[in-house]
Amino acid sequence: MPSYKLTYFDGRALGEPIRMILTYMGLEFEDNRIDMESWTALQKEIKWGRIPVLEIDGKEMYQSRAIMRYLAKQAKLAGDNDWEAYEIDCAAGTVGDLIDLYRSMWKLSDEKTKEEWEKKLLDEFIPSFMKNWDEQAKNTGFLANGKLSWADLYLHGWVETLEVLMGKEIVNEYPNLKLGREKVHATPGIKEWLAKRPKTVY
Amino acid sequence: MPSYKLTYFDGRALGEPIRMILTYMGLEFEDNRIDMESWTALQKEIKWGRIPVLEIDGKEMYQSRAIMRYLAKQAKLAGDNDWEAYEIDCAAGTVGDLIDLYRSMWKLSDEKTKEEWEKKLLDEFIPSFMKNWDEQAKNTGFLANGKLSWADLYLHGWVETLEVLMGKEIVNEYPNLKLGREKVHATPGIKEWLAKRPKTVY
Numbered sequence: 001m002p003s004y005k006l007t008y009f010d011g012r013a014l015g016e017p018i019r020m021i022l023t024y025m026g027l028e029f030e031d032n033r034i035d036m037e038s039w040t041a042l043q044k045e046i047k048w049g050r051i052p053v054l055e056i057d058g059k060e061m062y063q064s065r066a067i068m069r070y071l072a073k074q075a076k077l078a079g080d081n082d083w084e085a086y087e088i089d090c091a092a093g094t095v096g097d098l099i100d101l102y103r104s105m106w107k108l109s110d111e112k113t114k115e116e117w118e119k120k121l122l123d124e125f126i127p128s129f130m131k132n133w134d135e136q137a138k139n140t141g142f143l144a145n146g147k148l149s150w151a152d153l154y155l156h157g158w159v160e161t162l163e164v165l166m167g168k169e170i171v172n173e174y175p176n177l178k179l180g181r182e183k184v185h186a187t188p189g190i191k192e193w194l195a196k197r198p199k200t201v202y
Numbered sequence: 203m204p205s206y207k208l209t210y211f212d213g214r215a216l217g218e219p220i221r222m223i224l225t226y227m228g229l230e231f232e233d234n235r236i237d238m239e240s241w242t243a244l245q246k247e248i249k250w251g252r253i254p255v256l257e258i259d260g261k262e263m264y265q266s267r268a269i270m271r272y273l274a275k276q277a278k279l280a281g282d283n284d285w286e287a288y289e290i291d292c293a294a295g296t297v298g299d300l301i302d303l304y305r306s307m308w309k310l311s312d313e314k315t316k317e318e319w320e321k322k323l324l325d326e327f328i329p330s331f332m333k334n335w336d337e338q339a340k341n342t343g344f345l346a347n348g349k350l351s352w353a354d355l356y357l358h359g360w361v362e363t364l365e366v367l368m369g370k371e372i373v374n375e376y377p378n379l380k381l382g383r384e385k386v387h388a389t390p391g392i393k394e395w396l397a398k399r400p401k402t403v404y
């Protein structure tokens with residue numbers, strides 16, 4: 001049995017989707033949560049300077065979507081054929097786009113520009129992505145192919161952090177996404193993880 | 203034989219990697235290049251509001267990396283096993299990260315902040331990514347698994363635009379990436395495409 005070690009901040013954000021897929025697969029993993037002080041030093045050592053990093057038997061893996069897709073193939077959450085895999089990749093890519101749009105705000109040093117961006121996120125970007133996802137998830141709650149995939153874990157693992165950071169409930173306004181969240185949270189492995197995971201602010 | 207139509211701006215940027223993989227595969231495609239005026243109208247109609255969009259027999263595909271990965275599987279440029287596929291995804295993901303870092307500049311309205319960001323790109327981000335890629339491409343010129351993959355087409359299709367936009371030759375400073383570019387540009391299908399493609403500024 002390989003050993004798994006996930007290094008990320010003490011929060012959900014981009015670490016939680018990977019924690020979810022590991023627990024879905026029933027894999028034990030070292031949940032290495034680092035504080036900002038350690039991060040400053042660690043960032044210089046890590047190739048690409050970004051986390052999450054997943055180590056499998058000490059071998060480092062980078063890029064959260066690449067990590068998830070790799071695990072998802074083993075978990076049978078990556079589609080049953082090339083088209084299904086594309087639909088999942090596409091959905092996950094759009095989640096990545098909204099993450100990037102959110103993170104763009106951090107790069108804005110000017111307070112006024114930052115406020116304008118935050119308003120755009122709340123009024124335009126977030127509703128537009130959520131609306132599209134909600135349509136895709138119609139009836140089943142799942143983003144792609146009408147069944148659970150790693151794209152659902154990616155969205156629902158991350159989106160709780162978005163809700164905290166924006167100070168707003170978001171998903172509950174979209175019935176199909178709400179259903180998807182409930183299904184993901186009730187999935188064996190993930191359900192037990194949610195009950196025992198550390199409580200964090202974001 | 204399915205019909206392929208690629209809709210993108212009249213430039214290389216994110217469209218060129220897809221054009222390259224299509225020509226590598228020997229596929230004829232409609233190269234639908236739109237001007238900024240048409241884009242303003244089209245953006246509202248397109249799901250997700252972003253291009254490139256590839257249509258296969260009229261079915262729209264979104265997300266450039268998802269599109270490339272789908273085509274690459276058919277082209278045998280997506281790795282021979284799950285680990286190779288991960289290495290390619292990871293490399294392509296880092297290209298995506300640099301693209302995002304570049305595009306963040308567009309969101310900066312304040313001229314001074316924009317200049318600072320541009321300096322950071324030139325002095326920090328770009329050299330750091332290029333150095334890592336150059337190490338990965340050691341001896342073979344290829345980003346992953348020592349052989350041609352869609353990650354190479356993604357990097358080399360896009361990076362020429364980066365060079366134009368930054369007003370600077372970049373790749374030639376990195377011998378392994380330079381070798382990779384030469385190999386990609388000499389690849390049958392792509393070679394003929396480069397000779398006949400429309401000349402564009404960026």
